[in-house]
Amino acid sequence: xxxxxxxxxxxxxxxxxxxxxxxxxxxRVAVVEKLGAGGQIMTVERIENFPGAVEPVAGxxxxxxxxxxxxxxxxxxxxxAVEEVLLDxxxxxxxxxxxxxxxxxxxVAAGSSRRALGVPGEERLEGRGVSHCASCDGPLHRGKTxxxxxxxxxxxxxxxxxxxxxxxxxxxxxxxSFRAAKPTVEKVSALENVRICLNSTVEEIIGDNVxxxxxxxxxxxxxSRRESVDGxxxxxxxxxxxxxxxxxxxxxxxxRVLTDRFMQTSLPGVFAAxxxxxxxxxxxxxAAGDGATAAIAALNYLSEGFEKARAVE
Ligand code: NAP
Numbered sequence: 001x002x003x004x005x006x007x008x009x010x011x012x013x014x015x016x017x018x019x020x021x022x023x024x025x026x027x028r029v030a031v032v033e034k035l036g037a038g039g040q041i042m043t044v045e046r047i048e049n050f051p052g053a054v055e056p057v058a059g060x061x062x063x064x065x066x067x068x069x070x071x072x073x074x075x076x077x078x079x080x081a082v083e084e085v086l087l088d089x090x091x092x093x094x095x096x097x098x099x100x101x102x103x104x105x106x107x108v109a110a111g112s113s114r115r116a117l118g119v120p121g122e123e124r125l126e127g128r129g130v131s132h133c134a135s136c137d138g139p140l141h142r143g144k145t146x147x148x149x150x151x152x153x154x155x156x157x158x159x160x161x162x163x164x165x166x167x168x169x170x171x172x173x174x175x176x177s178f179r180a181a182k183p184t185v186e187k188v189s190a191l192e193n194v195r196i197c198l199n200s201t202v203e204e205i206i207g208d209n210v211x212x213x214x215x216x217x218x219x220x221x222x223x224s225r226r227e228s229v230d231g232x233x234x235x236x237x238x239x240x241x242x243x244x245x246x247x248x249x250x251x252x253x254x255x256r257v258l259t260d261r262f263m264q265t266s267l268p269g270v271f272a273a274x275x276x277x278x279x280x281x282x283x284x285x286x287a288a289g290d291g292a293t294a295a296i297a298a299l300n301y302l303s304e305g306f307e308k309a310r311a312v313e
Contacts, residue, residue: 038063
């Protein structure tokens with residue numbers, strides 16, 4: 001059993017920022033991550049709103065760079081999956097598939113996963129035309145027709161990428177106004193090879209071995225029609241990765257972790273950072289800030305005790 005001052009769950013922007021901040025101040029820090037550095041941004045080709053990114057930066061470059069920075073500061077990375085957290089005793093114990101890790105403080109930065117549409121054909125055709133990564137799978141659909149589902153920033157950002165590969169992009173949205181940033185909506189709407197279908201829901205993804213089409217219902221007329229597409233990119237929101245925290249920490253109704261402004265959760269010595277946190281605006285700048293705040297709060301907790309850290313508030 002290895003023992004650390006602080007253990008961070010998740011190597012997305014929030015977790016990596018927390019690890020670098022705490023390690024630079026001399027704490028012995030471990031980051032446990034089941035996939036690779038970067039989290040959600042690993043599939044993002046162009047990040048334009050990270051502070052200092054005058055030129056768009058690729059998520060698959062930013063993630064590893066942040067990991068390198070945290071490692072240079074002394075943080076240790078463990079490629080492992082957290083199966084259970086034990087938070088009752090004085091130590092925070094993580095049961096992982098390869099063993100146990102203990103620490104005196106825990107920062108949960110496990111992020112979110114893409115929400116599924118929940119229609120017939122989606123699960124069966126995942127990886128066979130159903131995708132959540134425009135940069136990875138867009139080039140496979142060169143000159144063909146693909147659909148993007150959703151009306152948020154992810155759908156519009158990824159539609160911009162797909163429009164550079166596909167012959168035509170259908171953007172299918174259930175409502176008639178978008179959550180995505182207005183300038184991006186205008187940019188996408190102006191593209192000749194993008195067709196936007198409003199008030200439309202996808203009822204089925206059709207195909208035997210690969211995606212061949214969609215059954216789309218017009219919510220105003222009630223009529224259903226078939227659209228021929230070779231790929232479907234689903235961006236209908238995010239679900240927090242908090243299943244392993246249920247019953248252990250106070251969660252909000254949306255499943256996200258409740259924290260105060262120091263990222264302190266309902267349990268002393270346990271902090272949450274990034275879009276797993278309730279009321280997060282899910283921007284990368286915020287994730288980095290959350291991570292740094294959680295790290296400082298965890299260090300205060302370790303050096304001064306929980307009561308004193310709270311007293312600052
Ligand atoms: P989101 O903002 O939650 O948008 C999800 C979209 O999917 C909404 O348009 C929603 O429709 C639709 N939707 C939800 N469930 C659906 C269903 N079952 N069937 C059909 N449509 C459904 O998700 P996101 O775009 O992934 O963004 C998540 C967060 O990350 C946001 O806070 C966003 O601002 C942030 N983000 C920022 C950037 C950036 O700054 N460039 C990029 C990506 C993400 P309704 O509108 O009708 O509810």
